[in-house]
Structure formats: structure tokens, C-alpha cells
């Protein structure tokens with residue numbers, strides 16, 4: 001494996017000893033979680049998944065991630081419900097939360113930002129979009 | 141496409157656009173030229189090129205050249221430079237210009253993301269800036285002028301907040317609001333062409349253009365930029381680009397990636 005390939009497949013390289021950035025992907029679609037995971041891992045994040053807001057809250061109670069990619073419509077507890085409760089938790093203001101949904105109406109986007117999301121991604125998205133969004137909120 | 145066709149294509153791009161088409165790009169050339177051939181009514185890329193070599197009609201030649209240029213761009217690319225532009229350069233230059241007006245040129249603007257990023261910065265900073273944006277590609281200019289961006293394009297580099305502030309949904313795209321659209325003037329221009337009028341700029345951006353230019357022609361383009369730049373103006377290249385090897389007329393600004401000012405020897409040459 002050449003140096004270039006090695007860097008791509010081992011994105012953390014030697015920095016992993018210093019600091020591991022973590023990302024929680026919250027989406028009820030397994031396929032979306034898988035696609036998002038591939039992208040975010042490519043950016044050097046360690047990834048966990050949750051299928052709804054309740055699962056995500058439980059996860060955050062144990063370990064606060066650096067970044068959360070959050071779907072809006074989910075069973076049990078939706079993205080909005082999760083976000084409000086997350087921000088009330090101790091340390092819950094720290095994760096950068098990016099809503100990732102198919103909603104594209106400006107009012108809905110504004111509503112999500114008003115509820116405390118750091119940014120908003122319209123699906124479908126790709127690695128370039130996610131990377132630029134994450135660097136815009138200062139997470140990469 | 142034969143090797144001979146490809147060699148001629150390379151020659152065409154180098155002489156007309158200063159563009160260096162890598163020797164390994166023959167498949168890319170076929171891929172990019174196929175839609176041009178279709179659009180121009182030819183059965184195949186080969187047929188189009190044969191016609192072009194025999195009867196070099198300008199419009200067909202430029203359509204072929206445009207298709208081979210590298211249009212990649214996104215909003216607020218190398219973010220830091222847009223903060224420097226709006227937060228430091230614009231206020232400082234505006235203070236010493238009549239009426240506070242700052243002249244800005246986005247040279248090699250592709251589909252306009254760079255120019256609109258500058259305009260958002262200037263409008264937010266409350267500085268009056270005349271922003272001109274040019275590219276060799278007419279198709280890129282037409283798209284830039286439309287102010288329309290797909291969901292992919294609009295999200296690459298812009299936060300959702302900024303997107304909502306400056307764009308509104310239009311069918312399945314996002315359209316620049318009139319105030320933003322009106323802040324940029326787009327025109328077609330070849331950087332190989334020497335200046336023919338006295339227009340001068342306080343800030344010139346020529347980012348990620350020279351990287352693809354034939355080394356033999358970089359000096360010529362940089363010279364043209366120099367003649368268009370005010371003595372106390374700033375030239376902005378891509379964050380990783382350097383021109384020390386191409387010119388004596390500029391020197392890099394320490395600690396500011398991609399920023400250049402005129403070297404003392406180049407000052408007021410034209411005055």
C-alpha cells in the first residue's frame with residue numbers, strides 16, 4: 001500500500017493518539033446511517049449510531065460526542081425533541097449539531113436553527129458538503 | 141480520439157487559453173467533448189474535431205476549449221481569505237478611496253461562487269464595492285449571472301444561516317436575492333489578453349487558475365494582473381499557490397496565505 005493509500009485508509013494516522021473526534025449519527029434509516037458513516041469516517045471521526053432521539057439521548061448521557069448529525073422525522077422521539085433535551089443536559093451545549101433532513105423549506109430550516117442547531121444539511125448530501133459544513137462550524 | 145487529435149487539442153488549449161492539458165487526459169477529453177459534439181450537431185467527437193481542424197470556426201473552437209477547462213469552485217473556498225477580505229482589506233482600502241468605493245475583480249470566477257462570496261462579505265461589512273467577475277468560459281459566465289445554484293452547490297461552503305440570508309428557493313434550485321445579484325457584474329474575458337483600457341482594481345482575486353496554466357504563460361498572465369492592480373492593491377491567489385518563480389513584480393504578505401502586494405520595483409511603472 002503506497003503512502004497516499006495508507007493515509008486514506010488510516011485517516012487518523014498518528015493523531016489518533018492525541019485526540020479522537022467523535023460523531024453520533026442519528027437517523028432511523030439504516031442506509032442513510034451507513035452512507036453518512038462512510039463519509040464522516042473518511043473525515044477522521046470515530047462514529048456511533050442511534051436510530052431515534054431516545055437512543056441518541058441515552059448515548060449522550062454516557063459520552064458526549066463532538067458532532068451530531070441529526071435527522072428530523074424519526075419514531076419515538078424526533079430530532080427537535082432530542083435537540084431541546086440535549087441542550088438542557090450538562091455539557092449538552094458542546095456538541096456541534098447538524099440537522100440532516102429532506103426538508104428544504106426556508107421556514108423549517110430557520111426553525112431548526114432557532115432551536116439550537118449549529119447548521120443544517122439538506123439531503124441528499126455528499127462528502128464535500130459535509131466537510132465544508134463541518135469546517136464552517138469549526139469541527140474539522 | 142486519436143493521439144494526433146489529442147495533441148492538436150493540447151495545442152489549442154495552450155495557445156488560446158494558456159491551459160495545460162495533461163498527457164493522461166485523453167479519456168477525460170472524450171468524456172467532456174461528447175456533450176459538445178451532440179450540442180453542436182455532430183455524430184461523434186472525432187467528426188467534430190475533424191471539422192474543427194479543417195475549418196477552425198471560432199465559436200466551435202471556444203466551445204471545445206470551454207469544455208476542457210477546470211470549473212471546480214465552491215462558496216467561501218479557503219474560508220479564511222474571505223474573512224480577511226471583508227474584515228480587514230475592505231475597511232482599510234475603503235478609508236483611503238474617494239467615496240469609500242473599493243474596486244474588486246474576481247479573475248477566473250467560474251460559476252460565480254467566489255464573486256458572490258465576496259459580495260456577501262462586502263454587503264455585510266457595509267462597504268461599497270464594485271465587484272467585477274470574469275471568466276473565459278461563456279457557459280460559466282451565463283450560469284454565474286443567473287445566480288441559480290443547485291442544492292449541492294449552495295451547500296458547499298455556505299452555512300444554512302448564510303444561505304437563508306442571501307438565497308431563496310426557486311423550483312429545485314436556490315436563487316441569489318436581487319441585492320446580491322446586483323452586487324456583481326459578470327463578463328467574459330481571457331486572462332491572456334493584455335489590458336486595453338485603464339480600469340484598475342484595489343483587490344484582484346485570481347485563485348486556482350494559474351495552477352492549470354502552462355508555466356511558459358504564467359508570467360504573461362501575472363503581468364496583465366499587475367497592470368490592472370493599483371499600486372497599493374492586493375492580489376489574492378489560492379491558499380497554496382505561489383508566483384515567486386513567475387514574476388519579480390509581487391511579494392508575498394507574511395502570514396497571509398495567498399496574499400501578494402506589489403514589490404517596490406514594480407510601483408508606479410505605468411504612472
Ligand SMILES: C[S@@+](CC[C@H](N)C(=O)[O-])C[C@H]1O[C@@H](n2cnc3c(N)ncnc32)[C@H](O)[C@@H]1O
Nearest residue numbers: 157209210212213248250275276330331347348
Ligand atoms: C478551478 S476554477 C477556479 C474558480 C475560482 N476562482 C475558485 O478558486 O474557486 C478556474 C477557472 O479559470 C478559468 N480560466 C482558465 N483559463 C482562463 C483564461 N485564460 N482566462 C480566463 N479564465 C480562465 C476557467 O474557465 C475556470 O472557470
